[in-house]
Amino acid sequence: MSEQARHLLEVDDLEVHFPTADGLVRAVDGLTFSLEPGRTLGIVGESGSGKSVTSQAILGLHRGTPAKVSGRIRFDGVELLDLPIKDLRRLRGNDISMIFQDPLSALHPYYSVGKQIAEAYRVHHSVSRRQALARAEEMLELVGIPNAGRRVHEYPHQFSGGMRQRAMIAMALVNDPRLLIADEPTTALDVTVQAQILELMKKLQREFGSAIIIITHDLGVVADIADDVLVMYAGHAVEQGAVNEVFYQPDMPYTWGLLSSMPRIGSPRGQRLATIAGSPPSLIRPPSGCRFHPRCAYRGLVEGDACVTTPPRLVAGGADHRARCHLEPGARERVRLQLSTIDSVGER
């Protein structure tokens, strides 16, 4: 009981399946993680690994669609999956809010930015239109939009990409949420604006003490902002733990691949970026055994055919670090050494 009370969010064995004409798409398949107040969790993975689906499941956005969601999602001790929609709606945008990727399509084209932020406020507070609009203006100022008094009446198409994302953040924060889910908040932005947005999120987290889940395929973003990281592959976690542990002691081949495919300043000109061979697997008929095995370069280091036949379990590798891999700890250590040598050669 006491352990449960400590977590703000607890996701336990989450499954999100979509029935399609071709079969059941297992977009999320047995995902477990938790989050404490004031902490930031980064969820990384390729497109189609189930990152966004997970975040939408937390808000119950799959309700009313054919998607089948099972498992448990507890927010502050409340089970969200079978919460009546009326009660869930009270949490949405209020205690848990979300920043969507691509703010141009996520904002309504026919309403002014101010009205949209004000609506998020008015849904959860009984205030007049004017008070809500004043609050919207205040939020725009908070996220650093100049001339907020004028901008509040403008429409999304009149904002630049970075400003739209700021407006989206203002909308997500208008009710001081305890959990903020940011789904690729910086994907569409150039690097300087991206840095500003991340800085803004960090600042707001310090101010409001919110927990943040940041979903991205940019490991740099995770390194910058997250305390913990969850690496997703084909609908489940393949490695999770504290950012420092996972980034400096990565424990399985997919994470190795992700980390070594990052471009680095100082790598020799003309050197091709490392890639992970193959493409993400079908989520209708995922590979047997370890779901990563068809693309794994280190399968040969595992004796027998465990990789093909037996799904590996998430096993603790450190105090706050778990990975899903059949490789022996000794073998992992040797590969890590080898990779870091290549890296340091590159950096020289």
Place this chain on the structure above:
Amino acid sequence: MFQYVVKRVLSIIGMLILISVSVFALFFAVPADPARLTCGKNCTPAIIEANRHALGYDKPIVVQYFDFMKGLVSERDFPDDPVIAKNSPQSITHCPAPCLGYSATQGQLVSTMIKQAFPITASIAVGAFVLWLVGGIGIGVLSALKRGSILERGLVGASLVAYSLPTFFIGLLLLDIVSIKYGLAPPAGYTPFVDDPVAWAKGMILPWITLAMVFAALYVRLTRANMLETLSEDYIRTARAKGVPEWAVIVRHAMRAALTPIVTIAGLDLGGVLAGAAITETVFNLNGIGKTGVYAIQQLDLPVIVAVVLLSAFVIVLFNFLVDLLYAFLDPRVTL
């Protein structure tokens, strides 16, 4: 904005002038002689020529055209002949400005005929417009929300059937079944709204239903398609994620976006019907603009044809313009 309005108004005037020129040209290109139609079997060439002169058809086309244009700003007399005016002043009809002309066949000023016909057409159009808009959009939204259900299939199928039936068929069917066989509604007839609103509505109900059925089907399909597309937009998900109640998500977010393009089509359709619903008017024997125009063409009654065509063109062009203005108002991304 001001510049845009001025430009559009000028282009509308230009377009109407072009249309009037083409109507004149087309009329005289028809191999039929309006003067020949003025007297019956025992006609002599002399009488025909006299009538041609009295009707003004003996003047060059260009002169006739400019007489017509002049009449729009100054008064005219029919026939425009000083000799007749002197010998028998009682046979002269005075036409005050703006003068649309004089129908010799009907023995009436064209403006008087239009004044009588337009309220009938307007009554049919406005009532039918409200019906098809409410019905079409209502059913469209409902079938989008109930996607995949039997209800949706039934509604969309029924609208397709209504869309496939010709107007005169629906009209005759309604007249026969509703009015004649079961006596549920009186056969159509026009009572001015100000005289008796109830009788007005009763007399119009069948034409309304007829026109509405033809048009509503298109609106059902359009609304349904737009709603389905809008409901899958990211900003609908955003609204739900904000905690907005589902009814408000549908009305405030989805319908707001899905129905805006329909405004364009609705405005154009209303303009089209206001310009005369010839078939419906004919089926129900209502002397609206459409029926007046059809009759004038049968009688080779040039002044009436010109007036009806110009009025119809004006209404359509005007509604085009209004729709564009309204759209800029409804969609903040559009600037004029």
